[in-house]
Amino acid sequence: MANFYTDNSDLRHHLTHPLMQRIVALKERDYADARKYDYAPFDFEDAMDSYEKVLEIAGEISGEIVAPNAESVDHEGPRVVDGHVEYASGTVKNLDALVKAGLMGISLPRRYNGLNFSLVPYIMAADMVSRADAGFVNIWGLQDCAETIYEFASEDQKQRYLPRVCAGETMAMDLTEPDAGSDLQSVMLKATYSEADGCWYLNGVKRFITNGDGHIALVLARSEEGTKDGRGLSMFIYDRNDGGVTVRRIENKMGIKGSPTCELVFRNAKAELCGDRKMGLIKYVMALMNGARLGIAAQSVGVSEAAYREALAYARERRQFGKAIIEFPAVSEIITMMKAKLDASRSLLYETTRFVDMYKTLEDISKERKLEKEERDEMKRYQRQADAFTPLAKGMSSEFCNQNAYDCVQVHGGSGFMKDYACERIYRDARITSIYEGTTQLQVVAAIRHVTTGTYLNMIHFYEEQPVSGDLQNLRTRLKALTALYEQAVEKVTASKDNEYIDFQARRMVEMAGHIIMSHLLILDTERNESFRTSAEVYTRYAEAEVRRNAAFIESFDINDMAYYRKN
Amino acid sequence: MSLKIVVLAKQVPDTRNVGKDAMKADGTVNRAALPAIFNPEDLNALEQALQLKEKYPGTTIKLLTMGPPRAADIIREGLFRGADGGYLLTDRAFAGADTLATSYALSCAVRKIGDFDLVIGGRQAIDGDTAQVGPQVAEKLGIPQVTYAEQIISAENGKVVVKRRLERGVETVEAPYPAVITVNGSADDCRPRNTKAIQKYKYAKTPSERQGDESAYLCTLCEERPYLNLTEWGVADVDADLSQVGLAGSPTKVKQIENVVFQAKESKTLTASDSDIEELIKELIVNHTIG
Secondary structure (H helix, E strand, C coil): CCCCCCCCHHHHHHHCCCCHHHHHHHHCCCCCCCCCCCCCCCCHHHHHHHHHHHHHHHHHHHHHHHHHHHHHHHHHCCEEECCEEECCHHHHHHHHHHHHCCCCCCCCCHHHCCCCCCHHHHHHHHHHHHHHCCCHHHHHHHHHHHHHHHHHCCHHHHHHHHHHHHCCCCEEEECCECCECCCHHHCCCEEEEECCCCEEEEEEEEEEEECCCCCEEEEEEECCCCCCCHHHEEEEEEEHHHCCEEEEEECCCCCCCCCCEEEEEEEEEEEEEECCCCCHHHHHHHHHHHHHHHHHHHHHHHHHHHHHHHHHHHHHHCEECCEEHHHCHHHHHHHHHHHHHHHHHHHHHHHHHHHHHHHHHHHHHHCCCCCCHHHHHHHHHHHHHHHHHHHHHHHHHHHHHHHHHHHHHHHHCHHHHCCCCHHHHHHHHHHHHHCCCCCHHHHHHHHHHHHHCCHHHHHHHHHHHCCCCHHHHHHHHHHHHHHHHHHHHHHHHHHCCCHHHHHHHHHHHHHHHHHHHHHHHHHHHHHHCHHHHHHHHHHHHHHHHHHHHHHHHHHCCCHHHHHHHCCC | CCCEEEEECCEEECHHHCCHHHECCCCCECHHHCCEEECHHHHHHHHHHHHHHHHCCCCEEEEEEECCHHHHHHHHHHHHHCCCEEEEECCHHHCCCCHHHHHHHHHHHHHHHCCCCEEEEECCCCCCCCCCHHHHHHHHHCCCEEEEEEEEEEEECCEEEEEEEECCEEEEEEEECCEEEEECCCCCCCCCCCHHHHHHHCCCECCCCCCCCCCHHHHHHHHHCHHHECEEECCHHHCCCHHHCCHHHCCCCCCCCCCCCCCCCCCCCCCCCHHHHHHHHHHHHHCCCCC
16 A cells, blocks of 8 residues: 555655745635635645645555556557547556546646645645656646646636646647757747637647647747747647647657657647737746746656665665675665755755745735735745756756666666666656756756856855754855855856856856755755754765865866867 | 435455454454554445446435444545545444344434435455345345446436446346445445545544534534534434344354464366366376375
8 A cells, every 4th residue: 555645754844844834825815715615724734734635645646556557558658549649548547546536736726626735735746646657747747837827828718728627637838849849949830810710720740749639738839920039939728629730640769658749730720829929938938847847856856766765675675695785885875875866856846846836926916916025025036046946956856866767777786677677667767857848958058047146155055044953063064165165166167257168167067056055955954854864964975075076177177178178 | 317325334454464463362353453444345336326426417425334433534535535425323332233233223324314226335344254234234125236236337217237247257237226236346446535525524523523622713614514514323313223233133143263374275267178177187186185
């Protein structure tokens, strides 16, 4: 009887972070729904109790249904039948269970039949579903797109589409095209307005679309004829019930094989404009991508968790030279590091989630009433922090997820290379996390300005000021030395005022900031919960080695050395 | 067209994951060592009821369970999965009941509920494994029964159509209702608890669970929302005859309980062909069963 919520006390630790009191009060508008809806909470304790009960349901479905189906889904995969997707049978069962449990539209307001939950329990559910099956979480997790409809669509559209998402219809975001991957400004899918019919029609091709045959899709298309860049793109809502889009093929992928990655053909597909024309890429896709990146960070953490558990179980069970292999220092170090990286990325994930939750909720409130000055300042501060932490969380956790998957196979030795153990699937599934929704390299591009403008440094100083007990101060002291190295490196690189050079060193600087921030977060976790001590100690040591490595590289590097790295 | 369904459910010790301390020295079940759960086949029964509710809007499902006060958990668990209400039969006088006394008590409660089309329960409970209670309830109510149901296909115009899972195949039968149906473990698994229902019903309690330890706000809430108050019935509430309930109404007397370790391996099926029979005879000679 596996329950992925109750078997993992780390989740409860993050759910009960002190900031939750404020987040939930804002999200619930001081519990104004309590008398209006029979499932609304009347105070903070009641809300947290509901969060836990709902997470127990999500944990049970993850452990009892989704995880046991993962292997068959990986083998069976989805198929194209008459231009539409047919999921693997296990996927159908997973989805049915989650829909019947009412785990759709978790963070949408109650007036659209959502649960109006904070983003934290939603991301936590994604964390658990990912641990169960990294491919399946994509189908379920695309309910994220509903957030974009909620934020930018008209009230009429919200009332027509959001209750459908809450009732279990799936979504897709149709952005990528054969010639527009990372560079979405090149999107060509054509949107034409028909005066006669009073609606838009879409024509063209989209590629690599996850769950491309979902019921409701957000489509990025060129609405302004003759334009070439991002300013000619608008966002559209396509309803599968209207028809006009067929699935030409499903990609044969290395991993997450249960998730249908579709090539779509739009032939006069009727669609509705979402929000304002020309704002598609500039505003809406950016919002969509930020939400999706947080989702991939959650997916990465879930896969890391699965990798860690598989490795731990195998290392305890496998005996060589008369003892369990976990008793060998070389193996136990791998396992310890896996847990430290897992804990560090999870702490960063939920810290980021809280920042996003704070600013999004305040922004939502600002549509109902004028915010007080302190609230406006607070919103701006959290928005900046969310912007800074989202690419960091996505980048670091997806890289750690890959490292953990690699180490999981390593612990299994020869058996890990065979198809007989789950670690083989985990290894393939992990690989995509550092690629889609922006590669790690693109996360660095998004993160670097928070290195140069000092957002990360300010956060590091903020963490340094949080009170902790005496013995944790020693770790803090070590981190302060690393922060000095980070500052020196940033100073040296930015002083060059050479953008190519800054880009060249960007990943090193972003990672330095990431390691220091994650160490601080683990120290704060340990202050609240002693069970994090090992990870705080281990991760800080790892951070020390990593930060010094990057600092040494930058320190001894001359700007002219870049010539060695240029390839044409 | 809507139905009124009563689901019979029992809280049982989880005998599926039995540890060393599952039995006491005297050979009785150590209930304290085993978690109390919703009897698995009763969950299959609840799922059949929920599917009928989806098929026939307006259908209502009420759970009926007999047990100690904590068996109210079973009613809540049903509410979390989509049932509309429930009744807890609890009374010291009901304690120690065998299947005869249990089915008598349940049939009294079903009569008390009165207006119903279908009574659906699991085939058997994992603690006693008798499979007697469902059929006995039908007998006592004087209504038809369909056992080993795998799927209740329809219930319209006074006729219920049921697919039964039998040892060597399936059989689809029709019966007039009101009727009692007992559901097999091979039927669809029960759906998970629902996130809205769990938030709606989490404060649902029986009067004996609500011992005045609640906040003023919760008290007001329970007044405004009658569904938060679960019905609790004793012997007198269901007009039962005291001599027919509990230990007094149970002719079954436990003489001795023995721990048995199963020796038998898996069963084996042979055809009537000469070669199969010859192989069997050889095997029996080799293991000295015959010869």
